[in-house]
Amino acid sequence: MKKVLKVLSAAMLSAIVAVSATAVASAAGLNAAEEKVMTELKGGVTLSNGKTVSLPQARINEAENYLLNDVDLTDDQANAIITQIDAAKDYVAQSGAKSLAEIDKDKLMGYAQAASDNANLGVKVSLSGGKVVVSVPSDKTPGSSSGPSSSNDPIKTTGFDVPSVAAVAGVGILMVSAAGIYLAKASKKESVDA
Amino acid sequence: MHKHRTSHRSIGGKNFIILPIIFCVLIIGISTAAVYSASGNFISMAQMFFSDGERDFSTGYDNIFVPIEEEDEDEDEDKENSSSERKVVPMSQVEFPSYGDQFGELIIEDCQIEAKLFFNDGVNELNNGVGVFTGSFIPGYGKTILVAGHNNTFFNGLKYAEKGQKVKIRTSYGNYVYEINDIKIVNEDDVDACNLGADYENLIMYTCYPFDELGLTPQRCFVYAKFVSGPALDNKH
Numbered sequence: 380m381k382k383v384l385k386v387l388s389a390a391m392l393s394a395i396v397a398v399s400a401t402a403v404a405s406a407a408g409l410n411a412a413e414e415k416v417m418t419e420l421k422g423g424v425t426l427s428n429g430k431t432v433s434l435p436q437a438r439i440n441e442a443e444n445y446l447l448n449d450v451d452l453t454d455d456q457a458n459a460i461i462t463q464i465d466a467a468k469d470y471v472a473q474s475g476a477k478s479l480a481e482i483d484k485d486k487l488m489g490y491a492q493a494a495s496d497n498a499n500l501g502v503k504v505s506l507s508g509g510k511v512v513v514s515v516p517s518d519k520t521p522g523s524s525s526g527p528s529s530s531n532d533p534i535k536t537t538g539f540d541v542p543s544v545a546a547v548a549g550v551g552i553l554m555v556s557a558a559g560i561y562l563a564k565a566s567k568k569e570s571v572d573a
Numbered sequence: 574m575h576k577h578r579t580s581h582r583s584i585g586g587k588n589f590i591i592l593p594i595i596f597c598v599l600i601i602g603i604s605t606a607a608v609y610s611a612s613g614n615f616i617s618m619a620q621m622f623f624s625d626g627e628r629d630f631s632t633g634y635d636n637i638f639v640p641i642e643e644e645d646e647d648e649d650e651d652k653e654n655s656s657s658e659r660k661v662v663p664m665s666q667v668e669f670p671s672y673g674d675q676f677g678e679l680i681i682e683d684c685q686i687e688a689k690l691f692f693n694d695g696v697n698e699l700n701n702g703v704g705v706f707t708g709s710f711i712p713g714y715g716k717t718i719l720v721a722g723h724n725n726t727f728f729n730g731l732k733y734a735e736k737g738q739k740v741k742i743r744t745s746y747g748n749y750v751y752e753i754n755d756i757k758i759v760n761e762d763d764v765d766a767c768n769l770g771a772d773y774e775n776l777i778m779y780t781c782y783p784f785d786e787l788g789l790t791p792q793r794c795f796v797y798a799k800f801v802s803g804p805a806l807d808n809k810h
Contacts, residue, residue, distance in 0.1 A: 408664035408808035436769040437708030440716075444707055447808065448669040515672070533706055533769060534761055535694050535721045537728065538781025538790045555600050559593030 412457035413446045419461050424468040428477045437533050445515065456498035463494035484511070634691065634701060636675040637668050639745045660747070660804040662713065667746045667806060672707060677744035679703055679720065679778075684730035690742060694721040703727050703778070709769055712742050712749045713806040717771045720778045724794075725787055728780035734796045740776060742803075749803030751776040757795045758782050766795050774800040 409417065420442055423433035446452065452460075467490035476482050488504050488511060495502040503514040670676035670692035677690040679702075689702030692711065698704035703722035710716045722728030734756055742749040759766045767777050775797065782794040 437706070440708045440710065440769055444710065447664065448671065533708055533719060533764070533767060534779065534793060535699070535706075536761075536781070536789055537699065537721050537779065537793070538724045538786060555596040556593050559596050560589070562592060563589045 409446055410451065412452045412454050416452065416457050416460050417443055419464045424471045426477055427475045432479055450500060459497035460494045463490045463497065466490055634673050634675055634697065637670060637745060638675050638677050640743055641745060641748065643748050661807050662746050662804045663807045673698060675702065677742055680741040681730065681738060683738040684733040686730040688722060688727040699723050712744060713747055713804055715774045715805060717767065717769050718776045719767050722780050724781040724784050729784055731778065731780050731794055731796055732784040740798050747804035750801040751798035752801050753796055753798045755797040758792055759795055761791055761793055
């Protein structure tokens with residue numbers, strides 16, 4: 380009887396560990412609904428001059444990473460997003476614009492925000508310094524308070540190490556200030572002696 | 574006598590306030606001109622301080638990297654030669670990194686590089702290691718992995734990069750090997766330097782060029798590496 384209990388408890392423990400291990404895993408790939416959204420995002424739109432434009436590859440990849448990571452879209456959520464993507468495409472196609480620069484950025488951001496709101500994703504789209512910033516809710520991104528910004532260029536500034544430069548500048552300023560104070564004191568002493 | 578003392582007090586005050594300010598302005602001006610070689614960089618610096626955008630000054634990060642046992646590299650390469658044998662890891666078994674997480678490490682022994690690998694290439698990540706651009710993908714996904722690092726710290730060793738050298742990336746879900754097959758110096762705005770739409774796995778590492786220049790530089794050194802071995806991620810499961 381004791382042996383049976385031991386085997387049973389070992390089996391239960393194994394089952395609990397197995398379930399826990401599965402629960403830790405968070406990424407689940409792209410489901411069919413998410414694939415549909417990605418297909419829509421990759422599709423371009425034709426401007427009035429016949430030129431077809433599409434989203435930059437980096438933005439498409441960011442969307443794919445977001446879907447891989449944070450959410451598991453349902454069909455309803457995907458349809459809500461696709462509706463807004465199609466509406467945005469229609470707006471661009473019918474605007475008569477010959478380049479993306481002529482498109483009303485606020486209007487496009489409205490579609491993006493509506494897509495997030497309708498799908499209840501909690502993503503915020505805003506303009507900052509003339510650039511579009513996309514913020515992902517912090518509960519979906521434990522590593523930081525916000526996700527990538529759409530103003531991020533692929534190639535970054537990799538030669539500017541702020542702490543090093545700040546340290547060098549700080550030491551420089553201290554040395555110059557000390558020299559200034561010393562000169563001032565010397566000058567004052569000289570004048571008093573005179 | 575009284576008039577004479579007043580005159581000296583005036584000179585002392587001037588020396589205490591005006592001279593240090595002049596010295597400071599001069600030194601900062603000279604240092605800035607020496608450090609930043611292009612005029613456009615002044616604008617970047619100003620933007621850094623005066624931008625109304627949100628900036629993340631946090632220095633902490635989550636670490637989800639748990640090293641796994643390294644398999645024999647030669648065995649991996651043999652397997653790669655018969656591509657049908659490439660191990661597949663379902664995405665459902667992978668803890669996908671959140672923005673800013675350390676999820677692995679990047680090692681180039683020939684270049685004396687050993688750095689923490691982060692998902693994102695922001696200020697915090699590049700101060701702590703090297704970072705994967707979130708508009709590219711993590712190793713194993715079968716697409717482009719674009720990794721940035723500072724030239725004066727973690728990627729300074731890229732100056733020793735040569736074709737044929739091995740690059741190792743270790744993650745919690747698999748260990749990867751890439752082989753350097755090209756090195757280019759390009760302008761910072763050269764969008765063709767990296768193909769983010771590639772449908773094959775490839776690693777691109779870059780840093781500011783020249784390597785030992787402190788400050789902003791208008792050029793980048795790109796080091797390209799082809800996939801050699803490591804498990805594939807199955808994004809359908």
